[in-house]
Amino acid sequence: xxxxxxxxxxxxxxxxxxxxxxxxxxxxxxxxxxxxxxxxxxxxxxxxxxxxxxxxxxxxxxxxxxxxxxxxxxxxxxxxxxxxxxxxxxxxxxxxxxxxxxxxxxxxxxxxxxxxxxxxxxxxxxxxxxxxxxxxxxxxxxxxxxxxxxxxxxxxxxxxxxxxxxxxxxxxxxxxxxxxxxxxxxxxxxxxxxxxxxxxxxxxxxxxxxxxxxxxxxxxxxxxxxxxxxxxxxxxxxxxxx
Numbered sequence: 351x352x353x354x355x356x357x358x359x360x361x362x363x364x365x366x367x368x369x370x371x372x373x374x375x376x377x378x379x380x381x382x383x384x385x386x387x388x389x390x391x392x393x394x395x396x397x398x399x400x401x402x403x404x405x406x407x408x409x410x411x412x413x414x415x416x417x418x419x420x421x422x423x424x425x426x427x428x429x430x431x432x433x434x435x436x437x438x439x440x441x442x443x444x445x446x447x448x449x450x451x452x453x454x455x456x457x458x459x460x461x462x463x464x465x466x467x468x469x470x471x472x473x474x475x476x477x478x479x480x481x482x483x484x485x486x487x488x489x490x491x492x493x494x495x496x497x498x499x500x501x502x503x504x505x506x507x508x509x510x511x512x513x514x515x516x517x518x519x520x521x522x523x524x525x526x527x528x529x530x531x532x533x534x535x536x537x538x539x540x541x542x543x544x545x546x547x548x549x550x551x552x553x554x555x556x557x558x559x560x561x562x563x564x565x566x567x568x569x570x571x572x573x574x575x576x577x578x579x580x581x582x583x584x585x586x587x588x589x590x591x592x
Contacts, residue, residue: 354380355389355396355488357481358411366390366399367410376409389417393491419490424587425451425536428580429504431458431543432465433572435472441573442476446483446493448580453480454507455498460545469498501551505558509536514560515579517546517569525582528563533590539583541576 356376358366368376376382382404390399390411396419399411428450430441442453453476457466477495484492511534513525529537540555547555556562565578 353387353389353398355391355485357391357393357485357492359392361390361392361395361397361413364413365402365410366392366397366413367408369408373409374406377404377406382409387414389488391490395419396490423449423451423584424534426580426583427452427454427507427509427536427538428576429454429456429507429538429540430576431456431541431547431572432461432469432498433543434462435465435468437571437573439476439479441576442479442495443483444573444577445580446480446489447487448577448584449489450493450580451491452494452496454496454504456504456540457498457500458543459548459551460543462544466498473497501554504540505554507538509538510534511536512538512540512558512560513563513583514540514547514552514555515542515575516552516562516564517575518552518564523562523564525563525579525586528561529583529586529590531590533587537583539579541572541579544572 356368358368360366382388382401384401384404387398387400388411390397396417398414398417400414401409402412403410426449428445430438430453432438432455445453455469473495480493480495511529513528540560565575565582570578
């Protein structure tokens with residue numbers, strides 16, 4: 351039977367703790383009790399912890415042992431153009447479940463007006479969504495959720511493989527052809543806003559050395575395209591590792 355997994359700030363002197371609203375949730379909703387065992391991650395290592403104190407203000411765990419980590423996935427950064435926050439938050443949750451290592455919001459020409467100014471106020475909420483999704487799918491580490499950037503800042507991020515998801519890319523520009531036979535050590539995938547990238551933005555990506563990739567002839571919603579692209583990319587990477 352799989353144990354629940356929680357993230358803690360640190361493990362020190364054989365103990366870890368969770369406080370504040372998270373502790374209230376553990377005691378009042380999940381009803382954790384003294385003596386129960388759960389998996390814990392400090393965002394570096396994974397442990398088996400036993401509850402030694404369960405109070406509405408704090409839950410304390412005694413570390414029983416360190417657990418083996420899952421095999422490392424190829425780091426994938428999702429650079430996602432800002433679009434409606436309710437749809438974007440759903441994508442953040444699902445992208446976390448699909449193993450992204452980092453999410454970088456991007457201010458695009460066709461991003462709805464005002465989202466770039468409102469986004470920094472949402473960062474903590476987005477990180478909370480990523481935390482809950484990470485615990486649900488039992489990730490070893492949390493994805494990084496960064497502050498929004500503009501294209502020039504995005505182009506400063508480097509990786510051996512940088513992919514531009516573009517509905518206007520030629521049909522042959524598939525993920526299977528874009529990923530080298532030997533795989534890639536790190537990937538950045540850029541996803542456009544509702545309405546897609548402008549011709550000028552496409553030219554900038556190509557000039558910066560990004561490869562265009564397509565999901566086919568159907569035009570997908572931004573959040574659907576992101577989830578589909580990440581799923582296909584993970585499948586391609588797995589096939590390349592065999």
